[in-house]
Amino acid sequence: MNSFHPAAILAQAADVSPLDYPGPAWSPYLVGFLIGVLSWFTLLLSKDTLGASSSYATISGMLGKVFAKKHTLSLAYFQDNPPRISWGFMLFIGIFAGAFLAAATGNELTGRWLPPMWEARFGADSHLLRTGIAIAGGLLMAVGARLAGGCTSGHGISGTMQLSIGSWISAAGFFIGGIFVAMLLYRI
Amino acid sequence: MNESTEKHQRIRQLSLGLLFGIIFGFLLQKGGVGKYHVLMGQLLLEDFTVLKIMLTAILTGMIGVFWMNRRSWVELDIKPTRPVANAIGGLLFGMGFGLSAYCPGTNAAAIGQGNFDGFAVAAGMIIGSYLFAEAGNFFKSGFFDRGNMGKVTLIDLLKTTRRPTIALAAAALIIVLVVVERIGGR
Numbered sequence: 001m002n003s004f005h006p007a008a009i010l011a012q013a014a015d016v017s018p019l020d021y022p023g024p025a026w027s028p029y030l031v032g033f034l035i036g037v038l039s040w041f042t043l044l045l046s047k048d049t050l051g052a053s054s055s056y057a058t059i060s061g062m063l064g065k066v067f068a069k070k071h072t073l074s075l076a077y078f079q080d081n082p083p084r085i086s087w088g089f090m091l092f093i094g095i096f097a098g099a100f101l102a103a104a105t106g107n108e109l110t111g112r113w114l115p116p117m118w119e120a121r122f123g124a125d126s127h128l129l130r131t132g133i134a135i136a137g138g139l140l141m142a143v144g145a146r147l148a149g150g151c152t153s154g155h156g157i158s159g160t161m162q163l164s165i166g167s168w169i170s171a172a173g174f175f176i177g178g179i180f181v182a183m184l185l186y187r188i
Numbered sequence: 189m190n191e192s193t194e195k196h197q198r199i200r201q202l203s204l205g206l207l208f209g210i211i212f213g214f215l216l217q218k219g220g221v222g223k224y225h226v227l228m229g230q231l232l233l234e235d236f237t238v239l240k241i242m243l244t245a246i247l248t249g250m251i252g253v254f255w256m257n258r259r260s261w262v263e264l265d266i267k268p269t270r271p272v273a274n275a276i277g278g279l280l281f282g283m284g285f286g287l288s289a290y291c292p293g294t295n296a297a298a299i300g301q302g303n304f305d306g307f308a309v310a311a312g313m314i315i316g317s318y319l320f321a322e323a324g325n326f327f328k329s330g331f332f333d334r335g336n337m338g339k340v341t342l343i344d345l346l347k348t349t350r351r352p353t354i355a356l357a358a359a360a361l362i363i364v365l366v367v368v369e370r371i372g373g374r
Contacts, residue, residue, distance in 0.1 A: 018229025023374050024220025028240035031219030035241065036248025038211055043253060043262045046204050050212060052293035056310065057317035064318060077321035087205035092296060094209015095216065099300025102217035110302035115224030115289075118305075131308045133287050138312020139319070140284025141292060146320040147327050148277025149267045152291040155278075157242060159267055161249035163342040163357060166269030173278020174285055175231075181286025182231030 016121045016186060025106045039158060048087050051154030053145035055092035056138075058083045077146075121186060148173065213297050222297035224305075227289040235374040240365065247361045254354055269337040276332070288312070 024031065035050075042048055061083025064072030072078055103109045114130055122129055145151040148170040150159060156174060159167025219241050220226040229235025256262045285291050288309040290298045295313070299306035320327065343353045 018225040018232060018235045019374055021223070021225040022220075023226065023235070024218065024223075024237050026218040026220075028219055028237045029244050031215050032241040032244025033248050034215050035212070035219075035245040036250075036252065038208060038215070039245065039249040040252040040256065042208050043265065044256060046201060046208065047263065047265070048205075049265050050208075050293075052291075052296060053313070056292060056313035057321070060314045060318040060321070063314065064321075072321075075321045076324055085202065087201050090202045090205030091209035091212065094206045094211075095213035095293060095296035096300040098210035098213025098215070099217040099222050099297035100213075101210070102214040103222070103301035106218065108217070108301060111304070112302065113304045115303060115305065117225035117228060130305055134305050134308035135312035135315075137284040137286070137288025137290075138295075138309040138314075139316035140312075141281050141288065141309075142284075142313040142316025143320050144277045144279070144281025144284060145292065146277070146317065147332065148274050148281060149270070151281065151293065152242075152285070153293040155267070155274075156291075157245050157249065158265070160242075161246045161253060162264050162266050163250065163353065164266045164269065165337065165340050165342065165345060166267055166271070166274045168342075169269070169271060169274040170278040170281075173275055174282040174291075177279040177282020178231045178285040179233065179282075181283045182228055182289075185286065186228070186232055 016117055018117055021117055022108075025102075025108065035157065036161070039161065042091075046087055049154065049158035050091070051088055051150060051158060052092055052095070053142070053151035053154060054081065055089050056142055057081065057146065058086070058089050144173075144177075212293070213300055216294055216297040217301050221294045222301045222303065224289050224298070224303060227291075227294060229374070231286055231289070233373075236368045237374060239368055243361050243365050243368075247358060247365075250354060250357065254350060258350075266339040266341065269340045270333055271335045271337070273327070273332040284312075 039050055042050060061072060061078045065083060113127055114124070118130055119126070141151070148155060149166065150170065152174055155167040155170040160171055216222055220237050221241065226235055226237050230238035253262065257264055288295070290306055290309050292313060295306045295309045299310070342357065343350055346353055
């Protein structure tokens with residue numbers, strides 16, 4: 001079946017449920033508490049807060065320096081935020097390793113391109129569709145995060161816990177926009 | 189500060205970043221938020237794992253950070269409030285979040301646990317970040333900066349002291365957590 005055809009997409013099960021797939025290994029309250037404790041220590045020992053989105057900008061600047069050094073370094077964003085290895089970048093690299101360790105110890109390594117829930121909705125041959133949607137999602141998130149000043153970690157956890165007004169506005173936007181698009185993808 | 193102390197400081201800072209990142213990634217994966225269906229389930233309002241983790245982290249973090257700040261152990265690290273940029277940027281981010289299901293941090297956790305579609309999200313993020321840089325001053329323009337309030341918190345907004353604000357915020361967070369637990373889902 002051609003999974004790009006709208007009718008084919010609609011023909012797939014419309015009632016795919018996220019609850020049919022395994023939930024978290026640990027209690028979300030325990031994990032939330034420990035992330036909160038972690039945030040104490042990042043501020044105390046590193047004078048910095050949890051965040052992730054700016055590391056993608058760092059990588060884009062590093063790649064830009066390889067392919068068009070002069071132009072990249074002429075951009076105001078990279079002058080204000082030089083693309084170099086920083087505390088936040090190391091934190092970002094650590095996330096990959098930590099998640100790998102957690103999945104390996106919990107027998108949860110997946111090693112697949114299509115998430116099972118996506119596959120149930122859009123078909124087993126929807127690799128291109130998933131790739132296109134994932135890239136588009138990444139594009140929007142990067143522009144949105146840079147405009148808002150942070151992501152689900154930087155604003156959604158680090159900023160909100162310091163009761164920053166801008167962070168609460170941003171976090172509300174994250175979920176309003178996210179719920180809207182998720183409903184379009186899975187519930188229309 | 190002499191050169192070797194400076195270098196030592198940098199190595200210490202970068203090593204701490206890596207260590208904190210490993211712990212953060214470990215916790216994200218154990219919390220299930222490296223999983224596509226858990227994130228998408230939250231946006232479909234059927235699986236509340238993400239909200240439970242975030243609100244518990246905010247509650248715990250808030251109490252500890254303000255307590256340490258009071259004792260002058262830490263400085264707060266707050267970003268400026270730009271209502272227009274926060275709202276529009278937040279909504280754009282949210283729409284991207286809805287498409288990819290992974291957000292920037294959980295995307296790294298998703299890749300770490302073997303969800304290779306996270307690489308496509310990362311590619312989009314890298315391209316998008318460069319496009320943002322290319323756009324230069326467009327996003328810094330007067331429109332997006334309208335109503336810029338600077339580094340402002342709920343404490344400033346309520347024109348009150350810290351303790352009642354934090355108590356109020358803590359109570360609100362706990363109430364939402366209890367309600368979410370009651371209405372079920374996951």
